[in-house]
Amino acid sequence: MQNMKDPGYEMFIAGVSILSVFNLIYELLPGTDIATVYVVLTINIFLTAAFVGDFLYRFFTTPSRSYYMVHDWGWADLLAIAPFFRILRLIRVAKAYRFISRYGTGNIRRELSDRRAESAVYLLVFVVILIIEFGSIGVLYAERPDPSANIVSASDAMWWAYVTITTVGYGDLYPITNEGRIVGILVMTTGVGVFATFAGYIGHKLLSPTKVKEKKEDEVSGTQEPPGLDRFVKESEAREKEILARLERLERALNERSDPHDPATKP
Known part of the structure; x- marks a missing residue:
């Protein structure tokens, strides 16, 4: 173990x-x-x-x-x-x-x-291998009976499968039989999901270090800023309190400088 x-x-x-x-x-x-x-x-x-x-x-x-x-x-x-x-x-x-x-x-x-991100990468690589292998085998068997087929070799089939799952779609190779098109639908559908997962993993890796760093900094300082609208509301309330405090200090200063015999300043 x-x-x-x-x-x-x-x-x-x-x-x-x-x-x-x-x-x-x-x-x-x-x-x-x-x-x-x-x-x-x-x-x-x-x-x-x-x-x-x-x-x-x-x-x-x-x-x-x-x-x-x-x-x-x-x-x-x-x-x-x-x-x-x-x-x-x-x-x-x-x-x-x-x-x-x-x-x-x-x-x-x-x-x-x-460890969802790391596990997703392992699954992603394995699924890509499966799609290329079985997609290539499936399209070869489907296209073999038609003499006008343009996917006739292992190289053709694997190139077509990879281009299809990456959603590039050059159009140089394509199935012409109904069975081959069914295989193509399956390859395209799974390919979109696979590469969407891959894109999500890349985004997670690019953004997560910054988020982790910010979280640690917030924990050290003892404050954690709320995201989005909550953060904006909190900041607005803090600015409002600061303005009110400044106005109160200004009012006291004006009262202290005013005439002590003025009835308006007497308690």
């Missing part, structure tokens, strides 16, 4: 591991379209890069490297990087399951809620 990271990251690695094993099984299925196999092989390049980064991350941040390599299945993480040992990536799924069982689902939900 000492080499376990935050729950969002562990769930991301577990999902990537499951997807990698699924791709291995898909490649071995008889009669699989060669273009879709190339899609899976391309996706596996990015998955392998993720596993390399994960192993290095765990290896250099673990309290004991020898314990990690021997007792915490670090050797399996290292071997699982190789494409022909991909089946060992299931060990990562088992480790994530053990982590969930020991840590508790309630604690994991609270941790994910406290």
Whole structure:
């Protein structure tokens, strides 16, 4: 358990591991379209890069490297990087399951809620991988029967899927069959949600440090300015009180300088 990271990251690695094993099984299925196999092989390049980064991350941040390599299945993480040992990536799924069982689902939900922004990024990256892979495979199968189709290769399909989810829409590649257009609708719909989430995360990261700093400064000074309309009302009331106090001081000063025999100044 000492080499376990935050729950969002562990769930991301577990999902990537499951997807990698699924791709291995898909490649071995008889009669699989060669273009879709190339899609899976391309996706596996990015998955392998993720596993390399994960192993290095765990290896250099673990309290004991020898314990990690021997007792915490670090050797399996290292071997699982190789494409022909991909089946060992299931060990990562088992480790994530053990982590969930020991840590508790309630604690994991609270941790994910406290780190919503970071968890959203992991989910975002994983969903983008899923959309590109399955969107590409789906559109290839949908367009394959039509001889006039312009999405015919793995490169075409993956380019079309990525351009579609980013809502760029160059229009150089597009589905022409009804089935392909249904796949396109699904890709476009999910793509808008994914990149809206990404934009929200960027906005959170850009604004949150300033807000945290202002909050700390308010706590130190003992005052916290209310936002929006409440803040304006408070400031207006403070200015009004200050003006009234100045008028009272001016009135007393005028009374003190006036003629003491004047009946208007006598008590």
